[in-house]
Amino acid sequence: MQKYTLKDFMRDFPDDKTCLEWLKNHRYPDGIYCKTCEKVTPHHHLISSRKSYSCQNCRNHVHPTANTIFHKSRTPLTTWFYVIYRIAQTHGNISAKQIERETGVTYKTAWRMSKLIRSRLDETDENRNDKN
Numbered sequence: 001m002q003k004y005t006l007k008d009f010m011r012d013f014p015d016d017k018t019c020l021e022w023l024k025n026h027r028y029p030d031g032i033y034c035k036t037c038e039k040v041t042p043h044h045h046l047i048s049s050r051k052s053y054s055c056q057n058c059r060n061h062v063h064p065t066a067n068t069i070f071h072k073s074r075t076p077l078t079t080w081f082y083v084i085y086r087i088a089q090t091h092g093n094i095s096a097k098q099i100e101r102e103t104g105v106t107y108k109t110a111w112r113m114s115k116l117i118r119s120r121l122d123e124t125d126e127n128r129n130d131k132n
């Protein structure tokens with residue numbers, strides 16, 4: 001496996017919009033299902049300020065961050081993605097203090113983010129073990 005460097009990460013996720021797009025494609029690989037239209041509608045407009053996508057037919061909003069660790073967080077998605085990248089890269093061996101230094105969030109936020117991300121990464125590991 002080729003090493004995924006910080007430079008690669010910065011290229012892949014340069015801004016919040018890119019992170020949101022990634023999240024959308026990850027959660028809705030076959031397109032966004034609109035509850036109001038009761039079907040997958042082909043065109044959804046990104047509304048960056050609300051971190052949501054609006055259905056072109058009915059303007060119903062879909063939030064790709066709903067029910068994720070990013071939900072209702074004031075921390076930018078780029079910061080979240082960066083911390084996920086760093087935790088994965090260091091196999092969890094990065095302290096909240098270090099995250100605080102690297103991203104500029106408060107220690108409390110760094111600790112909370114790190115705890116949430118670790119719990120999700122643990123879940124992924126468990127799933128992987130089940131398959132073996």
Ligand SMILES: [Zn+2]
Pocket residue numbers: 034035036037038041055056057058059060
């Ligand atoms: Zn719709």
